Amino acid sequence: MINKLQTKLYFLSISIFIILIDQSTKYLIFYNYKKFINKNLLLFKLDLVRNYGAAFNIFSGHRLFLSSISIFFSILLTYLILKKNTLNLYDLTAYSFILAGTIGNGLDRILRGYVIDIINLNIINFPVFNIADISINFGFIILFYSIIKNKR
Secondary structure, eight states: OOHHHHHHHHHHHHHHHHHHHHHHHHHHHHHHHHHHHTTTEEEEEEEEEEEEEGGTTTTTTTTHHHHHHHHHHHHHHHHHHHHOOTTHHHHHHHHHHHHHHHHHHHHHHHHHSEEEEEESSSSSSSOBBBBBHHHHHHHHHHHHHHHHHOOO
């Protein structure tokens, strides 16, 4: 029993760690943007974009709806991590990463009214994003891998 609880708390601590990195980078850029904006860092440059929507700026201006979605999925993912005993390590990892990104961007929406995006790729024309977005996408990649792996 303790081992399962420790495992689940470990995965929640991964989420907390990613949230702290996400919020720290956003804070650093937001309050020191003159030092960091448009600094070329090989594959990307730092930028400061206020995103009032979700991915690719969809649902722009619908703060209450997007905040509600963030809260709902944060509660759902936390519940799955803590209560569902049939999850494998891939699922727990995926949910932890998705949870971190959902909370990271959700905090921005709730506290600021917009999400701070800071990473602008040099190599392709792509919307500016942040650590929370990377975490969500990485989580979905792991989840997709887990689904394919378990179908065999």
